[in-house]
Amino acid sequence: MTSIQSACVRKVKQKKVAIDTQVPEFKTDEMIINLGPQHPSTHGVLRLILTLDGEVVKHTECVIGHLHRAQEWQGQNRTWFQYQALIDRVDYLSGMFTSWALCAAAEKIDGAVVPERAEYLRVLVAELNRISSHLLWLGTYLIDLGALYGFPFYPFIEREKILTFFEEVAGQRMMYNYIRIGGVQRDPKASWFKKVEEFTKQFAQRIDEYEAIVTENPIFLKRTKDVGILNKEVAMAYGVTGPTLRASGVAYDLRRFKPYSVYPKLEFTVPVYNKHGDTWDRYMARVQEMRESNEIIKQVLDMLPEGEIMTKKQNAGLRVKAGEGFAAVESPRGVLGCYIISNGSDKAYRFKWRNPSFSNLSVLPPLLENRPLSDIMAIFGSLDIIIPDVDR
Amino acid sequence: MIPNAAEIRKLSVLSFSWLTVIFVAVWGVCWLVGILIPALLANSSFDFARAVSEICEAITPLLAVMVFIPINAMFMVLMERRVLALFTRRNGPNRVGPDGALQTAADAIKLLLKEDITPTGADAAMFTLAPIIFFAPSIFGAIPLLAAVTNNNKLFQIADLPTGIFFVLAASSIPVVGIVMGGWASNNKYSLMGGLRSAAQAISYEIPLVLSIITICLLAGTLDVVSIAKQQSGGILNWNILGGGALTGLNKAIAAFISSAGPPIAEVIKTYYPYGWLSLIGVIVLCLCTIILFGIYLIGACAEINRIPFDLPEAESELVSGYNTEYSGIKFAIFFLAEFTNLFIVSTIAVVMFLGGGDCPLPTWLNPLSYPAVYIPLTNILSPILSLLIDKIHLINPDTFWAALWVILKTYSLVFFAILVRGTLPRFRIDQLMDFGWKRLVPITLVIFVLVAFARGVINFHV
Amino acid sequence: MSEEVNKPAEQAAEATVPLTEGVYGKLLKENGIASTPLPESIGIETLAVQASALPAAMKFLREKAKLNFLVAVSGVDSPDTFDSVYHLWSFSKLDELVVKVRVPKSSLPADKLPEVPSLSNYWQTADWHERETYDLIGIRYIGHRYLRRILNPWDWEGHPLRRDYKQPVDALNDKHPVSMR
Amino acid sequence: MEQFELLTNWAQANVESFMLYLLAAIAIPCAFSVLFDRAIIRSGFFLIGVFGAISGLFLILQAQFLALAQIMIYAVGITLVVVIALMLTNARLEKEFSSIEPTERIGGLLVAALFFLTIYLALRSESWPVSSLQMRADNVLQIGVALLTNYALPFEFASVLLLAALMGAILLAKSDPKETENVTGSLVE
Incomplete structure (x- = not known):
C-alpha cells in the first residue's frame, strides 16, 4: 500500500516487459474510492471515481453535473433582460466574463455599437476580475497542497479590495450584472478610479510578496515540479485553454490572438511558459498574468475616454435581432464562448455555453494516470476548475 | 510600523491571562492536594488520616498533569487559531468571552455534548479504544518530564526513573497504534489510508528522532531527564543546543574573567579543554552537531505528531480528515486534545533536552539577579510578603516558579514556531516524505552520532 | 412553457439570399467532400456536411486545413432538423469555420434519436461535448466509447433542451393544476 | 522520604502481587484473543496488548530498560505487522469463507494438546530458584x-x-x- 510496494510492483512489471519471461505478475487488489462529491478539495461538488493501486491512481472517471442548474434552458425560457442577471452565476469567480461573453455574442448578432468608454470600462472591470479570480486560485491551490492555514488567506486581502470596488460600481460583490448588452450598467465616480489606481500601484509589490513566500519554497517546488505534465499536443487535442494551455507552451490568448474590444490598443505580453507544462508552470503563468492584468488596468485608467456608456435601453423590451453567432472572451480560465441563436423575439432560441473549465477538466483523467493520491490535488488544483462553470 | 499591532497586543494580553489561569489552576491544585491537606493531616494521630495525606502527596503529579492537559490544550487551540489569524491578517475567534478567550472552552463543551456516532460496519470496540490508546501515552509521557521542568520539586518526584527519557520516548511511540487502530476500525477508506500512512511515517521518523535524543544522552552521559536538565543550568552556553556542555569551560572562563576572583582563566580552560587545538575543533564540531540535531529533532517531532508539513495521516485536502474522519463528539475531542498535548510534550522534551529545561537563558555572569548588589536589596524589599508565602504556607517555591516559568516560555516559543511552520509550508507527498526521512535524516543522524562520540573524547564534560 | 414557438429567422433568409461557397467549402470540394453552404453566422463561414462525410471532413479540416481547435460541439433543436454544430478555430491562424450536421426530423422514426458519427475517438475534446449534447439534445453519436449522460443524473429521462421536452414538474402541474404551483 | 513510609510499606506488601495478577488478567485473555479472533488485524492489536502486559511484568521486576525497549520495539513492530496483514488479506473474503476443514481441526487439536502437555511437564520439572540478586538502579x-x-x-x-x-x-x-x-x-x- 505504501510507495515502497508500488515501486516493487512497477519494477516487477518493467522487468517482465524487458526480458519477457514467464514470471507471474505480482497482482494486488485495486481499491475504488469515491473522491467527492463532498470532499474538501474538489472545489465544489465534483465526484471522481478513482481506481487506486495502493496510493497510485490507475483510472479516473469524472462525474460532473451535481451543480447543474440548466443555465442554457433558463436562457431559452427567460427574456434577454432577465437572463443577463443570471449568467454571472455560471462562473461565480469571474462573473464579468460570463456577462461579457453573452453581451459580445448578442451585440455581434444585433450589430449594436458599444460606446468606447463602455469598452474601456469593460476591460477595466474584467482585468480586475481576472486578478481577483487568480488570487483566489492562488490561495486555494496552496490549500490543495496542504498549506491549510497560513498563506491561503493572504491573497484574500487584495481580493477583498477588488470585491469592494465591484460592490461600489455594480452593487454586488460576486454577482455583478455590470456588463450589459449595449454597454455597461453605470459609470463609476471619479473617486473610484482613484482608488483603483492606488490599488494597482501597490499590487505589484503584493505579488512580489506572494512569490517570495511561495515560488521558491522547497516543498512547493517538490510538490509541483514535474507533476502533472501536460503536453502541448494533448492540451490542444483536449481543447484546453487559458493559462493552463499557455503553461504548456502555446501562446494562445484571445486578447492577443483574436483581439476583441479595445485590447488591440493596449500593450501587454502574454506569459507563456514552455518549459514542461507542469503544475509549477501553470502557477507561474497565472502569477505573471496577474502582473500583466495590473499593467493593463494602469493603461486603461490613463486612456479612459469620456462619453456614453450604454446604447440600448435596459428594460423588459430588450431584444436582439435574428441571427446566430458565437463570441468568446478570454476568461481567467480560458476561452469562454457563447453560441446564440436568436429569432428576434425577447428570448433566445438557443443558448450554448462553451465553458473553459468544462474542457480543462476533461484532461484530468490522463493527467492523473499513475500518479500518487496526493498529486491528484496538486494537479486538479492547478487546472483552476470552477465546478459551476463545468456544470452550468 | 506594524500593521496589526493592535491584534498583537490583544493576543499578548490573551496569552498572558490564559497562561496565568493555567499556572494558577495547576499550582493551586498541587498546593491544595500536595501541601495543604498533608500539612493539615500530618499531625493527626489516626493512621487513616496519615494514609490519606500520603496518598494525596503521591497523586499530586498525576493530578497536576490531569489538570494541566485539558486547560493547556484549550489555550493552545485558541492560540493556534489566533496566531494563524494574525499571520493572515484576519480576525481570529473573538466573540465568545472577552476577546474570544472562551471560544475553545465553548468548543470543548459542544464536542462533549455532541452525539457520539459509531459508523456502520465499524469495529465498535477498537473504534472506542483507539482514542484512548492515542491519548493515554501523553499523560504517562508527561509525568517524568514534570520533575525535570519544576527543578526537581519534591512534590513532583513520582518515582526514581533512571531511564526517564527512554520512558518518554516509549510513551510517544504508542500513539501510532491508536491511529492505525482508529483508521482500520472506522470502516472508511480514507481513514484506512490515513492509518497506513501514519504507520509508515511514524516508523520512518522515529529513528532520526530517537537517534538525535540518544546522541544528546551520549553527551550528557545519562538517561535521566532531571539530571540532563540540571547539567544545563547556568545560562545559554551550558545548554545542549550549543555543544551539550562543550562551552561550559568558556562560560566558566568568562565568569572567572569578570569576577577576577577564583581560579585563573588559563587553569579553567586547561581543565575543560585539555588538548588545545584538538579541543577547539571538538568544540566547533559539537556545537554544529548539536544545532543540527536540534533541527532534526524538530523535524522528527513534527512528523511524529503529524503536523504540517508532515500531516499526511490527516491530510485534509486529500484524505478528508484521515484517520479521524469518522470520529465525532467526545472521541474526536480526545483525538484533538491528544494532538495538541503531544505537540506540547514534544516541545517540552526539546526544551529539556536541548534548551536547558527551566534554566534562565542569561549566563550567570550576565544575569543581574545573580549579583549580591542587586538581589540583596530586592529580597529585603520583598521579604515581608515572600517569607509569608514561601516559608509559612509554601504557596511559592521560588526554584519551581522560575523553572516552570522559563519552561512555559520556551515551550510556547517552540509551539509558536510550530504554528509558524503550519502557517507557511505546504505538505509533503508520502514518497518524498519517506525519501527525506530515510535518505537524508537517518544517515545524517548516524554520522553525527559517530562525530559526537569522537569529539566528546577531546573535551572534559561536567567537571 | 411559452405558447409561441418561433421559427428561427435563418429559415427565411435561406430561401431568399443565394448562398455562395466559402473558402473552406471549396477546399473540401477539391478534396472530394461534399458540403452545402449555409448563411454566414456573423461573418463566419458556415457549411453543412452529410453525417456520413463528417469524419473525413473533420480529419481534413484538422490536419490539412489546420483548424485544430474544436471550440465546442453544440446541439440545436431547429424547427425542422436536429443540428450538431461544430465551431472550429485554429491555434495558429485566425480563420474560423462553423460546420453543421443537419439531421431532418422528417427522416426520423418516432422514438429514434438522430445519429451523427462521433469524433471522440479522434478528437478528445469532442468526448465530453458530445456526451453533453447527447444528454441535453438527444443526438446519438455513433462510435462514442462512453456515450452516457454527463450533466443530468444517469437515470434521467428525456432530453431537456428539446423544444418538445416536458419537465416532470410540468406533467404534474397539468395533473394537479393547483397543488403543484 | 519518611512521609512515604506507610504507603511504601503497604505497597511493597500488596501492590506487586496485585499488579502481577492484574497484568496476567490482561495478558492471558489477550493472548487467547490473538489465537481465536477471526479478524487478523484485531488479533494484531491484541498482540500489542500481550506485549504491553509483559513489559509491565518487566517493570515490576525493576527491569525498566527491558520493559521500555519492549514497548518501543513491539508497539511499532506490531503496527507494521498489522499493516502487512492489512495489505495481504482481503477483509471481505475472510468473513465469508473459513479455510480450515473439520478434519484438519482434529489434528490441530491433538497437536495443541501434545504441545501443551510437553510445556507443562517441562515447566513442572524445573525447580525455579528465586534469585537473591537485587536489581540495581x-x-x-x-x-x-x-x-x-x-x-x-x-x-x-x-x-x-x-x-x-x-x-x-x-x-x-x-x-x-x-x-x-x-x-x-x-x-x-
Whole structure:
C-alpha cells in the first residue's frame, strides 16, 4: 500500500516487459474510492471515481453535473433582460466574463455599437476580475497542497479590495450584472478610479510578496515540479485553454490572438511558459498574468475616454435581432464562448455555453494516470476548475 | 510600523491571562492536594488520616498533569487559531468571552455534548479504544518530564526513573497504534489510508528522532531527564543546543574573567579543554552537531505528531480528515486534545533536552539577579510578603516558579514556531516524505552520532 | 412553457439570399467532400456536411486545413432538423469555420434519436461535448466509447433542451393544476 | 522520604502481587484473543496488548530498560505487522469463507494438546530458584557494560544485521530513475 510496494510492483512489471519471461505478475487488489462529491478539495461538488493501486491512481472517471442548474434552458425560457442577471452565476469567480461573453455574442448578432468608454470600462472591470479570480486560485491551490492555514488567506486581502470596488460600481460583490448588452450598467465616480489606481500601484509589490513566500519554497517546488505534465499536443487535442494551455507552451490568448474590444490598443505580453507544462508552470503563468492584468488596468485608467456608456435601453423590451453567432472572451480560465441563436423575439432560441473549465477538466483523467493520491490535488488544483462553470 | 499591532497586543494580553489561569489552576491544585491537606493531616494521630495525606502527596503529579492537559490544550487551540489569524491578517475567534478567550472552552463543551456516532460496519470496540490508546501515552509521557521542568520539586518526584527519557520516548511511540487502530476500525477508506500512512511515517521518523535524543544522552552521559536538565543550568552556553556542555569551560572562563576572583582563566580552560587545538575543533564540531540535531529533532517531532508539513495521516485536502474522519463528539475531542498535548510534550522534551529545561537563558555572569548588589536589596524589599508565602504556607517555591516559568516560555516559543511552520509550508507527498526521512535524516543522524562520540573524547564534560 | 414557438429567422433568409461557397467549402470540394453552404453566422463561414462525410471532413479540416481547435460541439433543436454544430478555430491562424450536421426530423422514426458519427475517438475534446449534447439534445453519436449522460443524473429521462421536452414538474402541474404551483 | 513510609510499606506488601495478577488478567485473555479472533488485524492489536502486559511484568521486576525497549520495539513492530496483514488479506473474503476443514481441526487439536502437555511437564520439572540478586538502579549501565564486554561479538553481529536492514530499507525507498512522463502516448492520433 505504501510507495515502497508500488515501486516493487512497477519494477516487477518493467522487468517482465524487458526480458519477457514467464514470471507471474505480482497482482494486488485495486481499491475504488469515491473522491467527492463532498470532499474538501474538489472545489465544489465534483465526484471522481478513482481506481487506486495502493496510493497510485490507475483510472479516473469524472462525474460532473451535481451543480447543474440548466443555465442554457433558463436562457431559452427567460427574456434577454432577465437572463443577463443570471449568467454571472455560471462562473461565480469571474462573473464579468460570463456577462461579457453573452453581451459580445448578442451585440455581434444585433450589430449594436458599444460606446468606447463602455469598452474601456469593460476591460477595466474584467482585468480586475481576472486578478481577483487568480488570487483566489492562488490561495486555494496552496490549500490543495496542504498549506491549510497560513498563506491561503493572504491573497484574500487584495481580493477583498477588488470585491469592494465591484460592490461600489455594480452593487454586488460576486454577482455583478455590470456588463450589459449595449454597454455597461453605470459609470463609476471619479473617486473610484482613484482608488483603483492606488490599488494597482501597490499590487505589484503584493505579488512580489506572494512569490517570495511561495515560488521558491522547497516543498512547493517538490510538490509541483514535474507533476502533472501536460503536453502541448494533448492540451490542444483536449481543447484546453487559458493559462493552463499557455503553461504548456502555446501562446494562445484571445486578447492577443483574436483581439476583441479595445485590447488591440493596449500593450501587454502574454506569459507563456514552455518549459514542461507542469503544475509549477501553470502557477507561474497565472502569477505573471496577474502582473500583466495590473499593467493593463494602469493603461486603461490613463486612456479612459469620456462619453456614453450604454446604447440600448435596459428594460423588459430588450431584444436582439435574428441571427446566430458565437463570441468568446478570454476568461481567467480560458476561452469562454457563447453560441446564440436568436429569432428576434425577447428570448433566445438557443443558448450554448462553451465553458473553459468544462474542457480543462476533461484532461484530468490522463493527467492523473499513475500518479500518487496526493498529486491528484496538486494537479486538479492547478487546472483552476470552477465546478459551476463545468456544470452550468 | 506594524500593521496589526493592535491584534498583537490583544493576543499578548490573551496569552498572558490564559497562561496565568493555567499556572494558577495547576499550582493551586498541587498546593491544595500536595501541601495543604498533608500539612493539615500530618499531625493527626489516626493512621487513616496519615494514609490519606500520603496518598494525596503521591497523586499530586498525576493530578497536576490531569489538570494541566485539558486547560493547556484549550489555550493552545485558541492560540493556534489566533496566531494563524494574525499571520493572515484576519480576525481570529473573538466573540465568545472577552476577546474570544472562551471560544475553545465553548468548543470543548459542544464536542462533549455532541452525539457520539459509531459508523456502520465499524469495529465498535477498537473504534472506542483507539482514542484512548492515542491519548493515554501523553499523560504517562508527561509525568517524568514534570520533575525535570519544576527543578526537581519534591512534590513532583513520582518515582526514581533512571531511564526517564527512554520512558518518554516509549510513551510517544504508542500513539501510532491508536491511529492505525482508529483508521482500520472506522470502516472508511480514507481513514484506512490515513492509518497506513501514519504507520509508515511514524516508523520512518522515529529513528532520526530517537537517534538525535540518544546522541544528546551520549553527551550528557545519562538517561535521566532531571539530571540532563540540571547539567544545563547556568545560562545559554551550558545548554545542549550549543555543544551539550562543550562551552561550559568558556562560560566558566568568562565568569572567572569578570569576577577576577577564583581560579585563573588559563587553569579553567586547561581543565575543560585539555588538548588545545584538538579541543577547539571538538568544540566547533559539537556545537554544529548539536544545532543540527536540534533541527532534526524538530523535524522528527513534527512528523511524529503529524503536523504540517508532515500531516499526511490527516491530510485534509486529500484524505478528508484521515484517520479521524469518522470520529465525532467526545472521541474526536480526545483525538484533538491528544494532538495538541503531544505537540506540547514534544516541545517540552526539546526544551529539556536541548534548551536547558527551566534554566534562565542569561549566563550567570550576565544575569543581574545573580549579583549580591542587586538581589540583596530586592529580597529585603520583598521579604515581608515572600517569607509569608514561601516559608509559612509554601504557596511559592521560588526554584519551581522560575523553572516552570522559563519552561512555559520556551515551550510556547517552540509551539509558536510550530504554528509558524503550519502557517507557511505546504505538505509533503508520502514518497518524498519517506525519501527525506530515510535518505537524508537517518544517515545524517548516524554520522553525527559517530562525530559526537569522537569529539566528546577531546573535551572534559561536567567537571 | 411559452405558447409561441418561433421559427428561427435563418429559415427565411435561406430561401431568399443565394448562398455562395466559402473558402473552406471549396477546399473540401477539391478534396472530394461534399458540403452545402449555409448563411454566414456573423461573418463566419458556415457549411453543412452529410453525417456520413463528417469524419473525413473533420480529419481534413484538422490536419490539412489546420483548424485544430474544436471550440465546442453544440446541439440545436431547429424547427425542422436536429443540428450538431461544430465551431472550429485554429491555434495558429485566425480563420474560423462553423460546420453543421443537419439531421431532418422528417427522416426520423418516432422514438429514434438522430445519429451523427462521433469524433471522440479522434478528437478528445469532442468526448465530453458530445456526451453533453447527447444528454441535453438527444443526438446519438455513433462510435462514442462512453456515450452516457454527463450533466443530468444517469437515470434521467428525456432530453431537456428539446423544444418538445416536458419537465416532470410540468406533467404534474397539468395533473394537479393547483397543488403543484 | 519518611512521609512515604506507610504507603511504601503497604505497597511493597500488596501492590506487586496485585499488579502481577492484574497484568496476567490482561495478558492471558489477550493472548487467547490473538489465537481465536477471526479478524487478523484485531488479533494484531491484541498482540500489542500481550506485549504491553509483559513489559509491565518487566517493570515490576525493576527491569525498566527491558520493559521500555519492549514497548518501543513491539508497539511499532506490531503496527507494521498489522499493516502487512492489512495489505495481504482481503477483509471481505475472510468473513465469508473459513479455510480450515473439520478434519484438519482434529489434528490441530491433538497437536495443541501434545504441545501443551510437553510445556507443562517441562515447566513442572524445573525447580525455579528465586534469585537473591537485587536489581540495581543503574541497570542501564550494567546492560551497556555487558553488551560491550562479554557480549561484544553478538552485539556487533546484531549491529551489522541492523545496518544491512537499514541499507535495504533505503534501497527499497529509493525511487526509480525518473520516468519520463508522457501522457500523450496514443491519445493523439
